[in-house]
Amino acid sequence: MKKYFLSACYFLLTGFLFSQNNDSITCRKIANEILNNGKCYSWLDYLSNKVGGRLAGSPQAAAAVEYTYQIMKTVADTTYLQPCMVPHWVRGDKEVAKIISSKTGEQKVPIFALGGSIATPDAGISAEVVEVHNFDELKKLGKAGVQGKIVFYNRPFDETEINTFGAYGKAVDQRWAGPSEAAKYGAVGTVVRSMTNAIDDNPHTGGMGYKDSIPKVPCCAISTKGANLLSTWLKNDPKLKFYFKMNCQTLPDEKSYNVVGEIKGTEHPEEIIVIGGHLDSWDVGHGAQDDGAGCVQSIEILRAFKALGIKPKRTIRAVMFMNEENGGRGGSKYAELAKLNKEKHIAAMESDAGGFTPRGLSIDATSDKKEKILKWKNIFMPYGVYDFSANGGGADIDALKDQGSVLIGLYPDSQRYFDYHHTATDTFDKVNKRELELGAAAMTMMVYLISEYGL
Numbered sequence: 387m388k389k390y391f392l393s394a395c396y397f398l399l400t401g402f403l404f405s406q407n408n409d410s411i412t413c414r415k416i417a418n419e420i421l422n423n424g425k426c427y428s429w430l431d432y433l434s435n436k437v438g439g440r441l442a443g444s445p446q447a448a449a450a451v452e453y454t455y456q457i458m459k460t461v462a463d464t465t466y467l468q469p470c471m472v473p474h475w476v477r478g479d480k481e482v483a484k485i486i487s488s489k490t491g492e493q494k495v496p497i498f499a500l501g502g503s504i505a506t507p508d509a510g511i512s513a514e515v516v517e518v519h520n521f522d523e524l525k526k527l528g529k530a531g532v533q534g535k536i537v538f539y540n541r542p543f544d545e546t547e548i549n550t551f552g553a554y555g556k557a558v559d560q561r562w563a564g565p566s567e568a569a570k571y572g573a574v575g576t577v578v579r580s581m582t583n584a585i586d587d588n589p590h591t592g593g594m595g596y597k598d599s600i601p602k603v604p605c606c607a608i609s610t611k612g613a614n615l616l617s618t619w620l621k622n623d624p625k626l627k628f629y630f631k632m633n634c635q636t637l638p639d640e641k642s643y644n645v646v647g648e649i650k651g652t653e654h655p656e657e658i659i660v661i662g663g664h665l666d667s668w669d670v671g672h673g674a675q676d677d678g679a680g681c682v683q684s685i686e687i688l689r690a691f692k693a694l695g696i697k698p699k700r701t702i703r704a705v706m707f708m709n710e711e712n713g714g715r716g717g718s719k720y721a722e723l724a725k726l727n728k729e730k731h732i733a734a735m736e737s738d739a740g741g742f743t744p745r746g747l748s749i750d751a752t753s754d755k756k757e758k759i760l761k762w763k764n765i766f767m768p769y770g771v772y773d774f775s776a777n778g779g780g781a782d783i784d785a786l787k788d789q790g791s792v793l794i795g796l797y798p799d800s801q802r803y804f805d806y807h808h809t810a811t812d813t814f815d816k817v818n819k820r821e822l823e824l825g826a827a828a829m830t831m832m833v834y835l836i837s838e839y840g841l
Contacts, residue, residue: 409835410765412696416834417769417827419690426682426826427819429457430741433682434672434814441501441669442709443474443640450665454645454681454706461688462647462704470719471639472709475502477669478633481606483577486512487619487626495612497577498591498670499605499632500561501712506604510631511536511575517620520560521567533572536628538620539564540579540613543804549776550800551739554581554807558592565605566597576605577628579613582804587611590808591668593712604632644716645706649691651837653699659836660703660734660791661687661829664710664717664782671812675803679741679817681706683796683826690830698837700732707782710738717782724789731791732841735829736780740806741822742798746773747832750793755841759792762835771828773797792841794832796825 420426433450440447451467458465483497499505516531518524519541524532539560543553558581565576580590589609596602608616619626645665651657663680667673684704691698708716724731735747747766749756763774779793787793798821806812 409838412834413765413831415694416690416830419694420686420823420827420830421820423693424686424823424826425689426686427822429682429685430674430678430817430822431814433678434674438672439669440665440667440673441475442472442642442666442712443637444669447642447666447708451643451645451708454665454685457685458645458647458704461685461692463649465647468644468646468719468723469641470644470708470715472642472715473713474637474640475712476635476637478505478635481630481632482510483606483608483628483630485616485619485626485628487623489623490619493615495615496587496589496609497606497612497630498589499634500594500607501591501668502594502596502636503565503605503632503634504602505634506575506630506632510629511604512627512629513574514625515616515620515628517617524567524571527571529571532568535573536575536577537564537568537573538577538616538628540617542579543583545583550583550804553583554804557581561592561607562594565594565603566600569600569603573603575603575630577608577630578605580607580610582610582807584805585610585614588809588811591670592808606630606632642708644708644720646703647685647688648701648703649688649698651700652697654840655701657700657730657732657840658703659700659833660705660731660783660786661833662705662707662782663737664708665706666709666711668711668808670808670810671806672814673812674814674817675740675806675812676808677710677738679822680737683737683741683822683829686826687830687833696834700837700840702833702837710782714781717785720782721785721789724786731786731789733792733794733836734779734783734786735794735796735832736783737796737825737829738780738782739796739798739800740803741817741825742802743821744771744796744798744825744828746771746776746797747828748776748778748795748797749774750777750779750787755792758841765835766828766831769824769828796829798825
């Protein structure tokens with residue numbers, strides 16, 4: 387009996403190793419195809435340099451929809467658009483800001499209006515400043531310390547966070563919730579330190595949210611050099627004033643679209659693997675890293691399958707999600723339609739952390755499904771993709787978790803991402819072709835394995 391048991395174990399093991407070897411060979415073909423013949427870099431060149439920043443509701447966002455729709459038709463079996471209504475916020479004329487001190491003089495500083503902010507009065511706002519690092523400090527100041535003043539949120543990134551997304555998570559509440567928290571105590575406006583490790587003169591825009599029960603005040607982000615200067619001057623002159631003028635406004639919602647392309651599965655077409663990035667970006671740069679990179683990597687997956695003649699067993703669907711940056715309407719609409727149509731998404735993968743060198747994949751799944759994915763880890767090791775420890779997926783696919791989908795996120799090296807995130811420097815020249823393609827290859831390999839073996 388023992389002899390037969392050992393024989394069975396041997397055949398199971400050799401079968402597993404044979405399968406792994408065949409999968410490794412296919413994955414090498416995938417990587418070679420993308421590194422030798424990939425199109426994602428040239429697609430990103432056009433999306434960044436010809437279309438440019440693609441804020442939801444803008445003509446550039448509409449142009450991006452049309453461009454990616456035409457590309458998708460060349461690599462997918464089926465291509466279509468999913469309509470969704472999106473917010474339409476416009477920045478207006480260039481923002482102006484300066485520090486005014488009776489002791490030191492005046493100094494202009496770079497700012498960006500935060501997405502969704504109201505404008506200042508036509509003449510701008512000039513008021514004394516109170517500096518805080520968190521909402522507890524703000525609460526201690528209370529109405530007596532804040533009324534009629536500008537609140538300056540100056541909490542920097544935690545430099546001890548090796549993954550800079552951890553530092554972003556610790557700091558971003560002051561950007562998102564800061565305006566309404568300050569307005570509760572009578573502030574006339576807010577200035578927030580830009581969300582970055584870098585010390586430079588590039589302000590970082592980003593989304594913010596008002597509470598309808600609290601008066602709305604204008605809010606802007608100041609560059610980190612500007613924040614350091616303002617903090618230093620405040621210590622020497624607590625009565626100094628900050629002046630800023632912004633011309634932004636919110637227009638009626640606009641009709642836009644998710645762009646969808648898919649290759650139908652040959653054996654289990656009802657099981658869907660969705661991959662994507664968000665097509666919209668902020669208006670101040672070109673949205674190359676955030677998130678043009680994720681969009682073109684996702685389309686590249688379809689192209690590689692077609693080029694290699696790989697017929698997936700399960701349906702692969704690429705989605706260019708609209709409006710992640712200031713509303714999330716595209717991701718919500720996609721999840722809504724998936725539920726309405728009773729679609730079965732076995733996995734959803736998003737690339738929204740830049741086109742840098744891939745280090746791993748984050749996974750949000752039940753223990754049994756995560757264990758199955760981790761058995762493929764050795765296949766990725768030769769490509770420098772080794773870290774599968776993080777938990778998570780992405781903002782546009784998170785709603786699919788409740789529908790039973792495993793969530794996966796491409797996990798690139800994060801050290802430079804927040805140098806460019808939401809800035810005017812998020813341009814095509816900051817993207818390395820090989821790094822972008824390696825990320826696309828890692829995503830394609832994972833999609834192939836899930837298509838072959840399911841979850």
